[in-house]
Amino acid sequence: MMPFAISTLNPSLINISNFNFLRQKHRFRCSSSVSTPMQSQFDLKTYWTTLITEINHKLDQSIPIKYPQQIYESMRYSVLAHGAKRASPIMCIAVCELFGVSRLAAFPTACALEMVHEASLIHDDLPDMDDDLFRRGRLSNHAIYGVDMAILAGDALFPLGFQHIVSDTPSSLVPESSILRVIGEIARAVGSTGMVAGQFLDLTNAEDSQTEYVQEKKFGELAECSAVCGDC
16 A cells, blocks of 8 residues: 655645635735745744644643543554654644744644544554554554554544544634634545545555545545644
């Protein structure tokens, strides 16, 4: 199966038309003026690593150990794995800040996106899917906790992400209408017309002519969704 790598995506796989409402809604904040010295000194690496630290802390807080303990341990094993790039949550937060909104507004959605992403990876590694024993240089979830627990952990992470958006998004920064739109966008991206469609074609050994479509659905959908959800 194709490895997950947002960094290697063909830009043509992302439907730019879905971002039109971002430009329209925030057009008064955009500028074509020459960059200031402060802007030109932006350090992407520092920004990325700083956000990863903050996101990891938020994720750790969002999945405390509860009863039944083993399910939460399995969830945390994958979500808090060392070496995760956190591309989806960083994309979400970066877009939010691009339009002048506090990152505090985006953190719950950013964490939810990572939960959904990790859930898809847990399921993708299962014997009846990609059958991978390793993920990020260590044993995959089902190799540690068993197939049954891995399925449950993935199943639990999907709704936990939605719950986290609803319960932790600050109402003073994000209106309910935006929260509903974000939930709908994530549900679309991971559903039968999004990541699931890509996974299905990947499992059925899609022809070379469908490779781009598989990449678009399996990987591109979440990248696109992350950017759109940053419009807090």
